[in-house]
Amino acid sequence: MAFIELNDVTYTYPLMKEAALKNISYKFEKGKFYGVIGENAGGKTTLCNLLRGLVPHFYKGKLKGSATINGEDIKTIDVDKLSTQIGYIFQNPFTQISGVKKSVFEEIAIGLENLGVEKGEIIERVLKIAKLVNIESLLQKNPNELSGGQRQRVAFASVIAMDTDTFVIDEPTSQLDPDGTEAIFEIIHTLKEQGKTIVLVEHKVDLLAEYADEMLVMNKGNLIAGGPTKEVLSDLSLLEKGAMLPHTVLFNHELKLKGVELEHVPVTKEDCISQLKLRMK
């Protein structure tokens, strides 16, 4: 039995005509890193909401098909308990700050307080996560006075600090510069190494290509591709459906037009470089 199983899931938000998720079937295994891409309004965020039980418990609407987490039907699952098992970092960094704490330190501690972690350990964990996410200089600042990028990192740290087994992360780098983005990916990668299950929605497909085990591509509510990262990202036909593909894949395509054939489609930079080196010999 897979960790999370979606079987022909169709979901429509309240008062909406068109479904935001259409006949989605997929199996998520424990300990794997899943990347989710696709054009805007493709249903990526809605998929995250489903995986975390917000659909259908917070967003009511119509849910058809079957979805299970650890074998439990998502429709009847205990969402309060789920909140201690699946960490969810939302797309919008502005609404993720509680607004009731005077320092970033206390803001990050909220989740740990709610989990009943002992005080000394809270302090230790907050200091550690702040170092990891590189926001040590923000710890004593008022969370309400942070910039978008700073908020995004604080929101990220606040959820990561809770150390759940699974993380659903929706566009965590939208407000960050390339360095900040790289840093977040490194952390997510470390989490994966620790055995965590990751579902990451991201537009920066070059980075996903490096780290994700499997990729899901969403388009207008449909899952138009899903499977091992290399296979999914080598499929040029996805370009026509609004998905972005790694630069190396596009580069390979150009080479092909010029009559240069590589052994296989490279989805990461390293792969591309090593194949080119082989050809040069």
Added chain:
Amino acid sequence: MDNITFANQFLNPRKYGNIILDLNPINRLNIFVALGISTFFVNNYWYGFALVLLFFVIAAVAGRLKRYFSVYWKVLLLFGLFLFVIKAAFSPGEHMIFQLAGIHISTESINSALSLISKVLSFSGAIVLFVQTTEWEDFTYALEHAGVPHVVSFVVLSSFQTISDLGKSAQVIMESQKARGIETDGNLVKRAKAYIPVMGPLVLNAISSVEEKSIAMDARAFSAPVAHTHLMELPEVTKSEKAFVVFIDLLLLATIIGRIVIWLL
């Protein structure tokens, strides 16, 4: 301050080092409100005015005199002066001092006006004083400590935060309006004209972000089925503080009973 020192502050209960500020917030509320209520049962306006003075003294001792006065002067002006004038000018009375058109000021009307405003001023003084000497965070901590559910205390805290955020965003908008040359100062009508168009979207925005905020809090395991930890704690209430609160409450009770007895006789 480095982060470790900052973090270690949370290991000890929060102390302000001030006799008023270090009262437990619920006890402080109890004491102030008991004093405020007592004026309704003591039939002497000098008592009410004495309380008004006392609240100034307490505010000064707490080091919050400026904060207290910055709000309280509006109460003084609005309730104090306004109510006094109305009451003094229109209440019935026998011993006329001054009479003109519909206005008739008498010894009795002045007395009843003083009695009314002494009550209103001392009661509102108690409330303003509490607000100006209390951090909401401390208050909600104390509430939770006293057994009030987590959700309730969060809603209290978050509502006050929303209101103050609303005020802040309104101010930011007003400043940008001003920068665009829209008049935001001046008489009431002018100000209302500048304010009203921005209030709608502001309030709507606040409401819609409440929904998102509530899911975000859920993501922080807000309703996790375990006992929560409090990073920031307040000191345990001392025996003498407890005794003092009971003493004040008994005094209030005695005053109320006394009043009823006099009224029955």
